[in-house]
Amino acid sequence: MSDAGYDHATVERRWQAAWDDADVYRTPDDVDEPTYVLGMYPYPSGKLHMGHxxxxxxxxxxxxxRRMRGDDVLHPMGWDAFGLPAENAAKDRDTNPRDWTFDCIETMRDQMDAMGFGYDWERExxxxxxxxxxxxxxxxxxxHDEGLVERRDADVNWCPECETVLADEQVEGEAELCWRCDTPVEQRELEQWFLKITEYADELLEAIDDLEGWPNSVRQMQRNWIGRQYGTELxxxxxxxxxxxxxxxRVDTIFGATxxxxxxxxxISEKLAEEDDxxxxxxxxxxxxDGDEPNGVATGLTATNPVTGDEIPVYVADFVLSDVGTGxxxxVPGHDERDHAFATKHDLDIVPVIAPEPGDWDxxxxPDAPDVSEEAFTDDGVxxxxxxxxxxxxxTARERLTEDVESAEHAAQYQLRDWGISRQRYWGTPIPVVHCDDCGPVVVPEEELPVELPAFINTTGNPLDAAEEWKRTSCPECxxxxxxETDTMDTFVDSSWYFLRYVSPAxxxxxxxVDRANDWMPVDQYVGGIxxxxxxxxxxxFFTKVLADHEGLEHREPFTNLLAQGMVQLEGEKMSKSKxxxxxxxxxxxxxxxxxARLFMMQAAQPxxxxxxxxxxxxxxxxxxxRLKELVDDFVRDEPAGENDAVAAYVDAEIDATIDIATAEYDDLTFNTALRETQDLVRTxxxxxxxxxxxxxxxxxxxWAVVRLLSPVAPHVAEELADALGYDGFVVDADWPEAKIDRDAVEKRRKLVENTREDVxxxxxxxxxxxxQDIDVVVAPEWKYDALEIAIESDADNLIGELMQESHIREQGDAAASYGQDLQAEREALSMTLGPGEEHAALESAAWLIEREFDAPVSVVRADEVDESVLKNAEPGRPAIEIED
Known part of the structure; x- marks a missing residue:
C-alpha cells in the first residue's frame, strides 16, 4: 500500500511472490486434522469467467x-482437460487439441494466481x-473384471453436429438438445460400451437420505433421475x-386393460416386422x-388378460420403450392419459374400473363408475x-391381485439406465480394448497401459478411425x-474419481x-454449479461405491457437504458471450x-x-x-494513548461479538453475514x-481481529495490514481470533442499544x-424484570393474579397492575432481556454513540434515581428517554 491510496497491484504482486517463495500452500501427506475443501475443477477454456x-x-x-482454525487443509486444483470443445477449437485454428488445451491451462493458471487462490500446485x-x-x-x-462393463447394441442419443453419442443425462430439455451445441438429438443403433451403474441403483437411491450436507434440491434431482417405481410384473x-x-x-386397473x-x-415386434410390411x-x-402423440400399428394378434381371460388386441406402439420395464x-385407457390418447385415435374400448372415493364413502x-370418455381418471380410488x-x-387391490395371480410378483423398475461411455471423438481417453476376429473384444493388459492417443488428424467423423497405423495392433490373448477400439470415453469418467487422484497425484x-485416500476422504466441502x-x-x-467394494476405499460417498453456488448475473440475466x-x-x-473482486462477490449474497x-x-x-488502510495507517502513525474507559469497554465487547458471530457464519459458509459483521466493526x-x-x-x-476476519476473502490486503501492525509471519498461518462470550447476551445487548438509539x-x-441539551436514559426498576420473567415462564390463565402473589410486585399498586396488563396483552411475543445491572452497564458503555450522534451529553440513570412519573415508561429492554431541549 502507498500513502497515496490503496495500491492494489503492488500489494497483490508482493504477497503472491512472498507466498510462492515460502511455499505456504504446500499440503503435507501425513496430517493430524485433515480437512478436504474442493471446487469442481474447470474445463480449460482459456479464460476465467465470473462463475469460476x-x-x-x-x-x-x-x-x-479452516487452516486458521488449526486444520490441515487439502485445497487442490486441476483441469477437466478432455472434451469436444478443445477438438473443435483445434479444428477451427488448424492446430491440435493438446496444444490448444495446454495454452488455455497456462492462461487460466496465471489468472488463478492473480486472484490469490491458495492452491498446492504440486497436486495439480x-x-x-x-x-x-x-x-x-x-x-x-x-x-470389467467385476462384471460392471458391457458391450452391446443399443439405441443411443446421437448428436449430428458433434458427431458423437450422448448419455441420457447430456440430452437437455423437452426439445432434447445436445448439452454442448443445442442441436436436436437423434436416435441411432450402435454397438457401445456401458458401465453398469444400474447395479448400484438401489444403494445410490437409498443413500441419498444420508447426504444431509447436500441441498435438498440436488438430492431430489438425483432421486428423480434414478426414478425407482414399485409395481407388479405378470x-x-x-x-x-x-x-x-x-x-x-397399477395392477389394480387390470380389469380395464383393453x-x-x-x-x-x-x-416379437422385430420378428413381426420381418413378416409384415x-x-x-x-x-x-x-x-x-419423442413425438407429441402416441403412435402404433395393429399386429392382428391378441393377448390374454391373466385375470379376466379376455382376448385383447396387440399393438406395436412407440410410447413403449424396451429399456423401461419389460418393453x-x-x-388401460380409462386410467392413463397416454393410453387414453392412443385408444381414442385407434377407436379402442375405454372402460372405467376405478372410481373416485366419495368424501362420505363407508x-x-x-361408488358409481366415472365418465372417462373424454379424459382418463388417473388417481387411486375404489x-x-x-x-x-x-x-x-x-x-388393497394391488396387494390382493399380486398375491392372487399365479404369474404376478412384486417388482421395481428404474428410470436410470446403464451409463454409455462410448464417444466417437478424438480428444478423450482411448477405451483400452482391441478387437480380434478370433477372441472378440479383449481388454488391454495393465502392463501395456496407457494406450496413448495418436497424433491428431483433422478430419470429419471420428479422427481415431483415420489413424490407420495406430489402429493396427495384435491381440493380447492370441x-x-x-x-x-476407436471410441474414447465420456469425459465424465475423468471427473468421477479425480478428487481421489489429488491425494497422491504423482x-x-x-x-x-488407498491409505491417504482413507485419511482425506470424503471431501469435507465440495462447491460447484447446480x-x-x-x-x-x-x-x-457410483465410482466411489465401486472403489469401496473392490479397491479398499473406506468411504462409500465422495462428498460430505455440497454447496451449489448461484450464478453471477448482469441486470438480471446470466452472463454469456452470446448476450x-x-x-x-x-x-x-x-x-x-x-x-x-473477491470481497464484493462474497458480501453480495449467500453463496x-x-x-x-x-x-x-x-x-x-x-x-x-x-478506508481500512487509512484507519490502520493513522493508528500506526499516531500511537494513541486513550483511557481504558466505558467507551473502550463497549468497543471491546463489539470486537468479541463480531468474532463470535463471524466465526459461526464462516462455519456455515454464509460469508456475506460474516463480512457484514466485520465491516460493521470497522465502522465502530x-x-x-x-x-x-x-x-x-x-x-x-x-x-487485528478485522484483519484476520477479512483474510479468508481478502488475503492480500490482510497480509499488508498485518505487516503494518507489526505481525511477524503470514496471516494465512495465523490463529483465528477467539471470543468467549454468551451469544444470547450479545444479541440482547445489541438489540437494547439499537432500540434505545432508535427511540431517541x-x-x-x-x-x-x-x-x-441533555439526554437521560432511564433503566426500568428491578420489579419489572421479575414480572417479565414470571410472565414468560408462567402458563397460568390469570397472569395478573400470579404476579400479585409476589409481594414486592404487589406493593407497586396501580403501576404493577398496568404493567401486568401490558404483559398479558403481549404474552406470546415476550422474550427475556438483560438483567437491570447488565442493562445499565450496556447502556452506559454505549452512551457515547448517542452523544456522538446528537452532540449532547447522555446520562444512564438507575430506577432509584428518578421519580415515578418517569419510571412508568421504562421497561426491560426499553428504557425511558428524557430529552431536555
Missing part, C-alpha cells in the same frame, strides 16, 4: 478459514495427460408367441418415441367393474492381428494411495484488484444465491479497503477514533428538537 471466480473464491475462503492434475488417463483405462479394466399370453411379461404400477402394447424393438414400415420409419405393457358401498375386487381401495503404481447435480455427482457416487454481457475478471483485477454484478458495488468495496472503530483518542490496546485488538431519534424527530 465465485466458485473458487468460496472454496479458497473456506480453506483459508490434468486429465488429458497419459499419466492421468492411464488410470481411467486401469479403472475400466477393473470394472404374464400375458400372446397368440403364437408364448408368455410375455409386462410391468405395471389392448396390449409392445416396444418397436421388442423381439406395414409393421416393418412403422418400426423402421414411423415410430417416434411390454397392458394399456368402505362398503361401491375398484368398480372388477368382479370380486370391486369395492376394494386401489392399494497374438493375431487385431484392431484397436503415484505411479495405482490411481490413488448443472452438475445429476451427471457428475451421480457418476462420482454480450460478460464482465471480465481480468479487467476487474487490473482496475480494482483481486481482493476487491447459493444468484446475484447481480454491480460496478458501483465494486467501487464501494474498493473504497472500503482504502472509525467512530471510536472520531469520538475520542482510542485506548491503544483495545483499538489494536480490534484492527424518534423522540427528537416527533418533538421537533433541533438541539438537544
Amino acid at each position: 471466480v465465485r466458485n473458487y473464491t468460496i472454496t479458497d475462503a473456506y480453506a483459508r478459514y 492434475v490434468t486429465t488429458c495427460t497419459p499419466e492421468y488417463y492411464r488410470w481411467n483405462q486401469w479403472l475400466f479394466s477393473r470394472f 404374464e400375458f399370453a400372446v397368440e403364437g408367441h408364448g408368455s410375455v411379461r409386462a410391468f405395471t404400477t 389392448f396390449f402394447a409392445l416396444a418397436p424393438d421388442h423381439p 406395414e409393421i416393418r414400415r412403422f418400426v423402421e420409419h414411423e415410430a417416434d418415441p 411390454a405393457l397392458m394399456a 368402505g362398503e358401498t361401491i 375398484l368398480v367393474n372388477s368382479e370380486e375386487y370391486s369395492g376394494l381401495d386401489s392399494e 497374438g493375431a492381428t487385431a484392431t484397436r 503415484l505411479e503404481e495405482a490411481p490413488f494411495d 448443472e452438475h447435480a445429476v451427471m457428475h455427482l451421480l457418476y462420482s457416487r 454480450g454481457n460478460v464482465v471480465s475478471p481480468q479487467r476487474i483485477v487490473e482496475e480494482y484488484g483481486a481482493d476487491t 447459493e444465491r444468484d446475484f447481480d454484478w454491480s460496478e458501483e458495488g465494486v467501487r464501494s468495496t474498493y473504497a472500503f479497503l482504502g 472503530l472509525r467512530q471510536y477514533a472520531d469520538y475520542a483518542e482510542p485506548h491503544a490496546e483495545t483499538f489494536e485488538r480490534g484492527l 431519534r424518534q423522540i427528537v424527530d416527533v418533538a421537533g428538537i433541533d438541539d438537544p
Whole structure:
C-alpha cells in the first residue's frame, strides 16, 4: 500500500511472490486434522469467467478459514482437460487439441494466481495427460473384471453436429438438445460400451437420505433421475408367441386393460416386422418415441388378460420403450392419459374400473363408475367393474391381485439406465480394448497401459478411425492381428474419481494411495454449479461405491457437504458471450484488484444465491479497503494513548461479538453475514477514533481481529495490514481470533442499544428538537424484570393474579397492575432481556454513540434515581428517554 491510496497491484504482486517463495500452500501427506475443501475443477477454456471466480473464491475462503482454525487443509486444483470443445477449437485454428488445451491451462493458471487462490500446485492434475488417463483405462479394466462393463447394441442419443453419442443425462430439455451445441438429438443403433451403474441403483437411491450436507434440491434431482417405481410384473399370453411379461404400477386397473402394447424393438415386434410390411414400415420409419402423440400399428394378434381371460388386441406402439420395464405393457385407457390418447385415435374400448372415493364413502358401498370418455381418471380410488375386487381401495387391490395371480410378483423398475461411455471423438481417453476376429473384444493388459492417443488428424467423423497405423495392433490373448477400439470415453469418467487422484497425484503404481485416500476422504466441502447435480455427482457416487467394494476405499460417498453456488448475473440475466454481457475478471483485477473482486462477490449474497454484478458495488468495496488502510495507517502513525474507559469497554465487547458471530457464519459458509459483521466493526472503530483518542490496546485488538476476519476473502490486503501492525509471519498461518462470550447476551445487548438509539431519534424527530441539551436514559426498576420473567415462564390463565402473589410486585399498586396488563396483552411475543445491572452497564458503555450522534451529553440513570412519573415508561429492554431541549 502507498500513502497515496490503496495500491492494489503492488500489494497483490508482493504477497503472491512472498507466498510462492515460502511455499505456504504446500499440503503435507501425513496430517493430524485433515480437512478436504474442493471446487469442481474447470474445463480449460482459456479464460476465467465470473462463475469460476465465485466458485473458487468460496472454496479458497473456506480453506483459508479452516487452516486458521488449526486444520490441515487439502485445497487442490486441476483441469477437466478432455472434451469436444478443445477438438473443435483445434479444428477451427488448424492446430491440435493438446496444444490448444495446454495454452488455455497456462492462461487460466496465471489468472488463478492473480486472484490469490491458495492452491498446492504440486497436486495439480490434468486429465488429458497419459499419466492421468492411464488410470481411467486401469479403472475400466477393473470394472470389467467385476462384471460392471458391457458391450452391446443399443439405441443411443446421437448428436449430428458433434458427431458423437450422448448419455441420457447430456440430452437437455423437452426439445432434447445436445448439452454442448443445442442441436436436436437423434436416435441411432450402435454397438457401445456401458458401465453398469444400474447395479448400484438401489444403494445410490437409498443413500441419498444420508447426504444431509447436500441441498435438498440436488438430492431430489438425483432421486428423480434414478426414478425407482414399485409395481407388479405378470404374464400375458400372446397368440403364437408364448408368455410375455409386462410391468405395471397399477395392477389394480387390470380389469380395464383393453389392448396390449409392445416396444418397436421388442423381439416379437422385430420378428413381426420381418413378416409384415406395414409393421416393418412403422418400426423402421414411423415410430417416434419423442413425438407429441402416441403412435402404433395393429399386429392382428391378441393377448390374454391373466385375470379376466379376455382376448385383447396387440399393438406395436412407440410410447413403449424396451429399456423401461419389460418393453411390454397392458394399456388401460380409462386410467392413463397416454393410453387414453392412443385408444381414442385407434377407436379402442375405454372402460372405467376405478372410481373416485366419495368424501362420505363407508368402505362398503361401491361408488358409481366415472365418465372417462373424454379424459382418463388417473388417481387411486375404489375398484368398480372388477368382479370380486370391486369395492376394494386401489392399494388393497394391488396387494390382493399380486398375491392372487399365479404369474404376478412384486417388482421395481428404474428410470436410470446403464451409463454409455462410448464417444466417437478424438480428444478423450482411448477405451483400452482391441478387437480380434478370433477372441472378440479383449481388454488391454495393465502392463501395456496407457494406450496413448495418436497424433491428431483433422478430419470429419471420428479422427481415431483415420489413424490407420495406430489402429493396427495384435491381440493380447492370441497374438493375431487385431484392431484397436476407436471410441474414447465420456469425459465424465475423468471427473468421477479425480478428487481421489489429488491425494497422491504423482503415484505411479495405482490411481490413488488407498491409505491417504482413507485419511482425506470424503471431501469435507465440495462447491460447484447446480448443472452438475445429476451427471457428475451421480457418476462420482457410483465410482466411489465401486472403489469401496473392490479397491479398499473406506468411504462409500465422495462428498460430505455440497454447496451449489448461484450464478453471477448482469441486470438480471446470466452472463454469456452470446448476450454480450460478460464482465471480465481480468479487467476487474487490473482496475480494482483481486481482493476487491473477491470481497464484493462474497458480501453480495449467500453463496447459493444468484446475484447481480454491480460496478458501483465494486467501487464501494474498493473504497472500503482504502478506508481500512487509512484507519490502520493513522493508528500506526499516531500511537494513541486513550483511557481504558466505558467507551473502550463497549468497543471491546463489539470486537468479541463480531468474532463470535463471524466465526459461526464462516462455519456455515454464509460469508456475506460474516463480512457484514466485520465491516460493521470497522465502522465502530472509525467512530471510536472520531469520538475520542482510542485506548491503544483495545483499538489494536480490534484492527487485528478485522484483519484476520477479512483474510479468508481478502488475503492480500490482510497480509499488508498485518505487516503494518507489526505481525511477524503470514496471516494465512495465523490463529483465528477467539471470543468467549454468551451469544444470547450479545444479541440482547445489541438489540437494547439499537432500540434505545432508535427511540431517541424518534423522540427528537416527533418533538421537533433541533438541539438537544441533555439526554437521560432511564433503566426500568428491578420489579419489572421479575414480572417479565414470571410472565414468560408462567402458563397460568390469570397472569395478573400470579404476579400479585409476589409481594414486592404487589406493593407497586396501580403501576404493577398496568404493567401486568401490558404483559398479558403481549404474552406470546415476550422474550427475556438483560438483567437491570447488565442493562445499565450496556447502556452506559454505549452512551457515547448517542452523544456522538446528537452532540449532547447522555446520562444512564438507575430506577432509584428518578421519580415515578418517569419510571412508568421504562421497561426491560426499553428504557425511558428524557430529552431536555
